[in-house]
Amino acid sequence: MSNAKSLEELEQKQDFIRRHIGPSPAQVSDMLSALEVSSVQELIDQTVPASIRLEQPLTVGESRTEVETLSYLKSVASKNKVFKSYIGQGYHPTNVPHVILRNVLENPGWYTAYTPYQPEIAQGRLESLLNFQTMTLDLTGLDLASASLLDESTAAAEAMGLAKRVSKAKKANAFFIADDVHTQTIDVVTTRAEQFGFEIIVGKAEDAVNHDIFGALFQYPTTSGEVVDITDLIAGVQSKKAIACVAADIMSLLLLKAPGKLGADVVLGSAQRFGVPMGYGGPHAAFFATRDAYKRSLPGRIIGVSKDRLGNDALRMAMQTREQHIRRDKANSNICTAQVLLANMAAFYAVYHGPQGLKTIAQRIHRFADILAAGLKAKGIALKHSTWFDTLTVVSDSKDDVTARAIAKGVNFATNHEGEYSISVSETTTRADITELFDIILGEGHGLSVDAIAADVEANGSESIPASLVRDDEVLTHPNFNSYHSETDMLRYIKRLESKDLSLNHSMISLGSCTMKLNATAEMIPITWPEFANLHPFCPLDQAEGYQIMIGELHDWLVNITGYDAVSLQPNSGAQGEYAGLIAIRKYHESRGDAHRNVCLIPSSAHGTNPASAQMASMKIVVVNCDKNGNVDMADLKAKAEEVSENLSCIMITYPSTHGVYEETIREICDIIHEHGGQVYMDGANMNAQVGVTSPGFIGSDVSHLNLHKTFCIPHGGGGPGVGPIGVKSHLAPFMPNHSVINVPGTNIGNGAVSAAPYGSAAILPISWAYITMMGSEGLKQATEMAIVNANYLTHELSKHFPILYRGRNNRVAHECIVDLRPLKEQSGITEMDVAKRLQDYGFHSPTMSFPVAGTLMIEPTESESKGEIDRFIEAMVSIKGEIEKVISGEWSIENNPLVFAPHTQGDVLGNEWDRAYDRFYAAFPVPAVAKNKFWPTVTRIDDVYGDRNLVCSCPAVETYRD
Template sequence: MSNSSFSLTQLEQKNAFVRRHIGPGEQEMQSMLDAIGATSIDDLISQTVPADIALPKPIETGEGATEVQALAELKAVASKNKINRSFIGMGYYDTHVPNVILRNVLENPGWYTAYTPYQPEIAQGRLEAILNFQQVTIDLTGLPLASASLLDEGTAAAEAMALAKRVSKNKKANLFFVADDVHPQTRDVVETRAEMFGFGIVTGPAATAAEHDVFGALLQYPSTTGEVADISEVIAAVQAKKGIVAVAADLMSLVMLKSPGELGADVALGSAQRFGVPMGYGGPHAAFFATRDNYKRSLPGRIIGVSKDTRGRQALRMALQTREQHIRREKANSNICTAQVLLANMASFYAVYHGPEGLKTIAQRIHRFADILAAGLTQKGLTLKHSTFFDTLTVNVSNKDEVLAKAYSLGMNLRADLEGAVGIALDETTTRDDINALFSLLVGDDHGLSIDALDGDITANGSTSIPEALVRTSDILTHEVFNQYHSETEMLRYIKSLENKDLALNHSMISLGSCTMKLNATAEMIPVTWPEFGQLHPFAPLDQATGYQEMIAELSDWLINITGYDALSMQPNSGAQGEYAGLLAIQRYHESRGEGHRNVCLIPSSAHGTNPASAQMVSLNVVVVKCDDNGNVDLDDLRAKAEEVGENLSCAMITYPSTHGVYEETAREICDIVHQYGGQVYMDGANMNAQVGITSPGFIGSDVSHLNLHKTFCIPHGGGGPGMGPIGVKSHLAPFLPNHTVINVETAGDDCGAVAAAPWGSASILPISYMYIKMMGSAGLRLATEVAILNANYVAKALEGHYEVLYKGNNDRVAHECIIDLRPLKESSGVTEMDIAKRLNDYGFHAPTMSFPVAGTLMIEPTESEAKYELDRFINAMISIREEIAKVESGEWHATDNPLYNAPHTLADICDNDWNRSYTRELAAYPVPEVHRNKFWPSVNRIDDVYGDRNLICSCPSIESYLEE
């Protein structure tokens, strides 16, 4: 099979970036082809990919641009955005990103290329940063248990509703109350989620919450229009009727306000964006989520907990591992997979850098400016909707349209969706000039108001804009970490000390099956921190976002062409959210045809755990379809189950290539069977890196897919997020794409609710994928897929004499990943897949995906970005480990006295005076010569998961506890 591929040499002549992205050179590729017995790339692809799904013509995304060209062209597009001073608020605020954090975290591949910390021994740095984030959340919300971050404030509120339903003792109730002063975008996301769960939503003034028979309630504090009200009586009244109360709070305001926990809330949530993370036209931003300790088993997302390692030292890990979706599947608390770890880290470092006193200074300054603005406006005869506030004023005006027009002409954005009023939200970037400009706007240029005089009056008379009963008196951020790194030198060293504990892509290959840890090129990352993209509010008028809209439209067109679909939504801000949005579109489509009874989702047994978890979120009943001995979907079982559920079939969720790393021959037939019974086909986009330019989900016959832009399209994983999961759909599903209550999305359905807080999701990271496609061009994208397949087959071939490759397709080929079966070795030696994973750390590698989709296996995906040298280094490590296993099998090493059982080895091990093991220190730390060139030291030994779950601590341990070790 040939698709007129350019050779790498030809592409290099046209565009140097392709050579930068693709790891192997021309000679290396030929050497690997020789090793696997293929004459050319085209020969390999024809042996591997079923001919009936091969695209009849190349994809069309243009010819690849150089890095210089692409950056210049995108800069010209970005310059079309107009960055006004933003006073819109509504949960999004301008902020100062401390430069030490901007340069050393957000722009640092040591932080942004790391993976989710499933291997905690080589992830202690980011685990500590996330634990700090949890501590910030605990301190400011006044609740004892916090998660490691969620996707945004809107989805966090929806998760709070789901938690309330799980834990409320008012079991008969099916209503959830949402106060009418909650941010409108939050209400939108909650209402969408409630519709699919079959919950009723009742809205009204917060004070009326207990008048309804509800299982829970959502309140905003301060309110969306800025009011600071005592909601403790409302909370108590709802709780008295066995309801659960969630409070969406502003994190900066909680520095000065009594915490939700002190007011009696069961859950507190919100966005940490204003803790040093740019607005970015909507994201990515870390949401925070805290609750009571007795609800820990129902908490959505991840928790970082304190445990201990085999030397008895404190060590961090993701706690309560059984909550992970791949284990609990349709019984999972949510389908959350991607968190917002990179952004949570930034927010936590912001709190560390400023400390409690610095945060108080920032919050007090914001509030003082609000007091001054309020005093000046009222002095001149204007009235405010509320007499209490932290940073947001709602100003009653009789000529709103004129005020807004004048504001725009002066380069200012006010909140525009209020009846007979405008909203003005201040933030840490607000200056005296801004206050004077606002006086001129609302009162007139000759207003005669003096900021110093107004400030003096407030000092003399005292401020009453925060009720005395709601002034925070409890301490915040008392832990040592928030009180010792306030000089830039100390902060820089602290960040670096944590980075040194983490293995990321800037050190070595991360060969995670189904996770596609490929190059996140510097040229792709640079535009993320351009102010033209970073400083735009997501609810700014569309004519101020011309550059964003142009970039999003072009990227959408490219992705539509690549996927073979007809329409696309950028709103879902993770792969799991994309699954949810896609299934939502399917269900809305069925309902529009009078077939709302279709409620069964067929899912192969090999599917990723988010699939059944997402199906559960739209109230679908999951029916599992068997896989045959070769790992393929069992067509007979699929056909039988489709026939059995008949007219109740809603959809099937499949992954292609399969989760087992094989191009199934029957992909089209699977689609035909599902369509025959009136169902829709959802194709999981996790393995799209094996499709681009060669085939496409739309061409194969599926109806909707999400795209993991943080996998196939180069947005970095960031230690567990950010991600983006836009969905592509066929034309009949296009009317059911998510819209937004604040900003209408032209390409979305008119009556469709939102799935994320911002109209275009985490828009500020879309330039990464834009730059990737722009620089690779059509031919480069296809070559990337081809080399991903080549690299995987090279690894599989090199390892098959030492390990069993579990599944293969045509001509004994694998797709872009392969699974090696360790179960026979475990039986013969007692060595487990965990032992091998940890031993790889000693060789300087992150382990492949462990025990998914098959227990007792490793799934390896090398990606196209790894050169032959790195592939060989990994292969040699795996062969060396196999030789070590042989010594356990033969009895030369005891089952518990060998380098596999004791892995990973730390400096503490090697320096231990009491070394009494049957193998040498050198073998422990330097098992092969290559390790000497670039040794990575795990900072802790193997961690005790059981101890951590039985002794759950998710807040920062004291310095004394470290010293005691």
């Protein structure tokens, strides 16, 4: 019985592994037979160089069941103390509308979608992002908005970069920051400036004009709550040919005059309080707007209105689409992701409440601030400012006593400055809360009545917002913000948009290097638990004990998995991780007196973010060639390492390579760099082909970023959020990011921050924690092995019909393969774009197109896809090849075939006229499998050129909408 019970327990423990890994044992056996190997281990032996295979298994523990995992994590989460937060400083409690919580944040139709590089099957989230941009433009009063950035502080750093690019004060090298900007923003911008070699001047806002600057940053309202007319400050900055940037509170902009109307050149901020939980710091979408004249310098993505083949309005990403891969080190920034899921939540929040609902919320917040202020002043309490929106700063010689009483009541105030504390009221504040605040500050028995004070405020009016700054223009007038205020209407609007988007809940998304694998429901559940969702990132550490336990365990597991000695979880995207890792390398060299080491070697096959990140760290980039097999050209590497030896800082290399191959010389590459005094940065994009089999630390690397949104199952969210922590060897550990508000243990106090919050996007770290917990050491290794099995099976089958561009040892690939379409293109005139669009008719998102080699498709099936789904994709590709052959043979002309007209919408197929050389039914249902689960693109082929020549980045005019 005991043996039977042990076997049953073991099967239960491994149950999640079985559910995460797509192929069944029988399917694995069939794939191995096709590959002519007898076991998974034999295939691994043929694929992964023996010299880099781990000698010892991972030690992250045994696999736990979903029930065990969630039960334990709930006990950990319960150690967090969810106090009432009045800390403010860019983070506020908010009420997430349940229709958005359930149908967006908790809905895989929204959180498993990929970045909308294939816009015909992404019109839903593109419309939502266009709503976000329109909302941004209306509230900021500017001309052009992006589809979100990573957080408010990094958006401010991007604003500084834009200011330097466009300012006409070309000789100036200083950027001014008002000392009443949020502390974390000053920290992040200062870190960025240090890398660029800019001087940062922090001082009184009115002193900006006294300096030779290329730009300035003001907070509106200030971090301590004051509402100041900054019109003259902006004009003064602009008189010096510098760029005026304003970080604004989004909710205040419902009542305050738009910064653009005050003359600002750039307006940015966090959209968090539009229905996104604080989540101990993130993820949250930042908004960013600027003048039309600066559109070519705008960082991040822009959603634009274009036309499809039939002349219908259609949305797409404009101009900045994957600009890093095109412009590389000349890119405006290294940002490769956005905060799409969170931007969508904020946009839906605005749609649901509408302009009047939002204004009512803002007025209620401001009214409670007025009531609190009136009561305190009536009792002789001194306020620092006479104006405010939602934040009061109290000047007090009894600060410690008051804050101690607050803590005892489960209340947090901001206590950054000696003799002062600040209170920020929010959407969640109630009348009972105001009474409690009076009790805390004044002591019980104060005799104040909230109702009586409210009546006085109502009777006497409020002057806490200066009359010159009261907003008097209408906002959010577009029908999208005025049509869906009942839950029924809102639910249907969300569903209508979701139905336009292809996500992982429909079919495999086989994007090479982007690792669109299962994001298990059990992993997602904890992110909306109040214990994780409702903590302020700057709350006292003893209130975040649960977070510290979870983060500590995740840290230790990632150390074991990577072979490094320490991990920083602060970077909130893969590109931020690259940036943080390069800063650590730079600071390490400086600590050794080698500040002159500034050359970064980058293989020509590298991800575009690599050179963009190196440029942000002020490194000189030297490109290393690849040989005909796609590997690093060792002769060229040796020559260039020797040539720049005295100044060599590092190499940035991806492993397995961007070409999907385990390069045999990787250890030699590391040795060469180290011999010349450099460091090895190993890009973690393809870490899912290493876990449990090898590791960057074991191979010989010094630092890597890890894409938790790829390898460790945080979903892509339609283009974000991402998480990009860095792992480092011990000698680099002291140089990882710290934080000016909450110290991060293990790093030097002087180290700057790279993200607004000390632990970046902390709210979604439970996803990766749960994945590692439920997979355990054995499951993590199996995931890597099955990714290799699936990729090699896919490669084997496709190679019967298409050339495979690169292979490694024994003719094997790693976790992805590159299909070369160029010979077919030369014969037929059919392009890789045509193939990508035709795949949509078969119900598939295109693989990665034309990267890293133009004219190719890079395909990655991941370990989560079953053999049946892989076979369905193979069937689609083979069928498409047959279509191309009909063009080659002349049966179809190059102008009239299903590929050049793809994708086909219902309206296209059911239209009155049909002059095609192929059947309507075949257009929509090219193989029988499609009919079982048909996904209809909602627009036909989009005209990219038209969209860029006629840039419109807000919702179309009402007349168009009515049409």
